[in-house]
Amino acid sequence: MLIMASVDNLTPRRFAPAFPNVEANRYLLDYVKVHHPEFYPGGALSSQPACDGGGVHYTGLYYACCVVAGNIWHPMEGRDSTKYEEYDHPFLSTSRDPSDREARLTIPDDEIIRPAPIGKAYFFPVPSNTNHRRYAIVPSFDHRIPPDGVKIKIPAPWLSLDPLHDDPNSNNSYRSYRECFATLASSSPQRPSPQDLICCLTKEYLSVDFCRVIPKSEERWFIGNDMQKYSTSNDQHNGPLNRICNVMPFRLDALGYFGQGHLSLVPKLDKSTGLYTLPTHAVRYPKELLNPRGRLQFHDIFHNYLLYPHPIKWIPVEYLFTRFAWTLFSDQVMTLLNDAKGVTFPPAPS
Known part of the structure; x- marks a missing residue:
């Protein structure tokens, strides 16, 4: 004999949350892009969705560029400094010229970098590079060399967790x-x-x-x-x-x-x-x-x-x-090489 459950005992259906309002949240669909000074216009060193309230947190954006450029971070993290020697280290800028100190990006109090205004772009210049705007990048995760803990240490934000x-x-x-x-x-x-x-x-x-x-x-x-x-x-x-x-x-x-x-x-x-x-x-x-x-x-x-x-x-x-570095070597994030079809890179070290 089949016993049917009483209607009174049924569990109320749980509905999925309402879909987000696209128009009210469209700013989250934008991207924050940082370019290599030598290869612009073109793909970006790092292109990330503006998920942090319409921008990208500075820590993730700065170190993403540093990893792709070959572990070149500095303790000052490219932040504003009154020290002249600080300009020998990489930073985010609105200019392709590494000697243009006035173009150094000012980091907001909330640490969120919004997308570049229309008609402008963000760059990642390396003043210490002898070839002016041109510097090498790491083409893939296989080519990446991890910090050795001596000459190059894990960045402070990770060490301070x-x-x-x-x-x-x-x-x-x-x-x-x-x-x-x-x-x-x-x-x-x-x-x-x-x-x-x-x-x-x-x-x-x-x-x-x-x-x-x-x-x-x-x-x-x-x-x-x-x-x-x-x-x-x-x-x-x-x-x-x-x-x-x-x-x-x-x-x-x-x-x-x-x-x-x-x-x-x-x-x-x-x-x-x-x-x-x-x-x-x-x-x-x-x-x-x-x-x-x-x-x-x-x-x-x-x-x-x-x-x-x-x-x-x-x-x-x-x-x-x-893990953080591994996620950066994607054709959706490091878009700089997306147009380099047919280019042969040196093999990764064994």
Whole structure:
């Protein structure tokens, strides 16, 4: 005998959130582009959607250019300085001329760089370069050499991430989650089941799996640059890129976007505390999201959220910075080489 459920016991349908208003949020669909002084007009060193309230946070934009230009960041971060020698280091400018000091971009109090006004453009000049406006770039992630920690150190925003930062509203389930990772980071050979974890972005248990911070596709680069020396876990049998210190749990939709490089993790300064946080950052919109509403919904759901537990608790800062750099070498972000079809680059170092 088939027993029908009472209408009174049915769960009310939960509707998806309303689509964002395109006209009211069109400023989020614009792009902030920074060009190489020698190759303009043309593609950009870095082209990122204006997801941070109609612009891009300065930290992510400045270091994106520095990475593509070959790890040439400076502690002053190209900010305004009264010191004459500061002009020997790269900075954002509205002029292609590296000697034009008056054109140095003034960084707003909110640290957000808006798109260049109509008729103008942003450039990334390197005054110390002997060839005036021309300087070399790194053509692909395979060609990139990571900071060695001696001559070139990891940038300060990444090094200053606070490992004690955590969710102030954490509950018992989060405490057990942190205990789980504490065990995994030890010499325990047990690998967690995805069903035992929650997404560190959405805080949901459903459809969660692991995503590598440094992708499996970059294993040759990883081994060739001896990145294993930064590993903080001993689960040797899982392979160098499958260790606990290189994985993060995400809900499957977030995992797809993070795994494909649409989402990055970028330190942003919290001026109320003077500390850097590490939220998600939409470095590029998925190509399949052609509808503006889809792109705005992607922004609303995935951009600028803190992850809990804080990734710095179990992932080496060298891996987090590598992850940031990896997302930049996309034909949607570094568009400078999009017209260089047929150009042959020297092979990446073995």
